[in-house]
Each structure stands twice: as structure tokens, then as C-alpha cells.
Amino acid sequence: MIVFDLKCGGGHVFEAWFGSSGAYEEQRSTGHVRCPVCDDGTITKAVMAPAIPAKGNSKPAAPTPEAVKAAMKMLATRQAKALESSEWVGTAFADRARAMHLGDEKHATIHGQASLAEAKALVEEGVPVAPLPMPIIPPGKAN
Template identity: 45%
Template sequence: MPDFPAMIVFDLVCRDHGHRFEGWFASSQDFEQQQLRGLVSCPQCDSHDVIKAPMAPRLNRKGNQQAAAPVPAPAAVPAAAPAVSSMPPLPPEAREKLQAAITVLAQAQVEAIKSSRWVGKNFAEDARAMHYGDKEPAVIHGQASPEDAKALVEEGVEIMPLLIPVAPPDQIN
């Protein structure tokens, strides 16, 4: 697999019409050089009068700080996301709808987890035992390998992956 250079995503805005969009660059200096050469333009109106929009940095919490509810901020990029995409950016309207849908799903997951019991690495064993009547049915969440999850589905055990990763309770301070 080829090594891709580290990329920085900037929120950009055209000053002519206020259109907001993302741009991926190797560095802040790379953005400035491309801007000076006229290579940065608004995908909606083709304006070259583009500036960086104010952005809130994502700061990792310290180990002794309480984690917030696992609801992603709009336009959050998963940690394992590739740095380079061959897909064209979504139109702003579609992007806003996608962000709203992700937020609704994340909030629904948070609510579902509140009434669920964490079983950790015993997820496959507990789900299987409930399916076969060896344990009282309960709403649970935990960890399962892809192989275990596939085996559960093949056995007819009703499971579904969590859409937003959840930290185990013992890893939250």
C-alpha cells in the first residue's frame, strides 16, 4: 500500500458569496502557495477570492478528564479515515443533510446505550446465550471480532454494529 502524505483539512469560504467548503492541503504553507498561484477556487461559483474560515481545533482530552457523550460534531472525520479521497466534495446542501443525519443517528445511539448494559468482550457469548434461551434477554453492547459478529449473524442472532465507536466504561475517567 502506498504511503500518503499527511494532509490537513481546512474549512474554506469564498468572500464573493460566502460559500463554505473543505480543502485538503499538505500544510498551511501549501494552501498559501496554491492560493497565490490561483489554484484554489470555490467549487460553487469558481471564485478565487477564498480564505480559511475560522475552525475549532479538535483537542484530545487528558486521561483524567471526563469524556463527553459520544456525539460527533458535524463534519467530524473518523480517526481512521484516509487522508486522500478520490471522490469529489459533496454539494453543500447534501453535506448539510448528511451531517444532520449523522447527528440524529449518533444521538439515537447515545439514547439506546443509556438503556443498554456493557458486556465488553463477552458480547458474542452473551448474545448467543440470550438467543438460545440460556440467559434472560437484555439489551447489551460490547465488543466482538468481525469473525464472531459474522458467526452470530449466520446463527440468526439479531445484532447490529454501533455506528459511532464507544469507549468501554473502564476507559472513561
């Protein structure tokens, strides 16, 4: 496997893995390599820093499963705390966020669901939105 830093025509830099340099070239030339941010197909290799191994046989310690669980729990707790003052608007999220941005609706803190296309459209329109770091269960859908 080989990893490349790639750059789209929109200036987004992202990382992608390929079986070989030839596989990258083949997939790029057939339009199968696209930017994960804006879906642009104009892809080139970005400048990469060389991977220089550390001296000696020391490696940084990998996080323990307990540390990962603790970090995930902390993130979930903080997200839940932030959502206490937010209104669940379900699939009306994109429409409500756009209306607030345009001044057609009073500003409020909301969260809900949006398709990838809706989210991209909101970002392109300059509507300040961001995905939640942790998935949530919509009200009334919990077991």
C-alpha cells in the same frame, strides 16, 4: 477507474472499483476479489443499470459540511439515547448474545465488542445482532 456491481455465490451484491476490466479479471482469477459480507470468492458481475446523465447541466446539490455534521450529531444523539437502556458487556458480547439466543440466559438489551469472525458466526447461527452505526468509547476508557 471502472466500477462493477458484483455478486457472490451466496447471492450478496456489492460494488467494487478497478483500474480496468483487465484488472478486475486478473484480481478475480487470482482470488483477490471476495464478498465483503460472507468472504465468498465465487464472484461474477451482477446486472448493472446504465449510468445515464441528467439532462442539462444541473447536478444535485452536494450536502454541506454543516448538514453532514448535523446528521452525524443527530445519529450520535439517538444512538446514545438507545444505549441508555442497554448493558455494556465488553468482549463477552458474543457469548452473552449466543446464551440469550439459546435460552441459557434471560433476554436483555446488551452492547459490547465482537470480532468480525464472532459477528459472522452469530449471524450464521441466527442470533439477532447488528453493528452500531457510530463507534462508542467503552465505559472507563474515556479521557
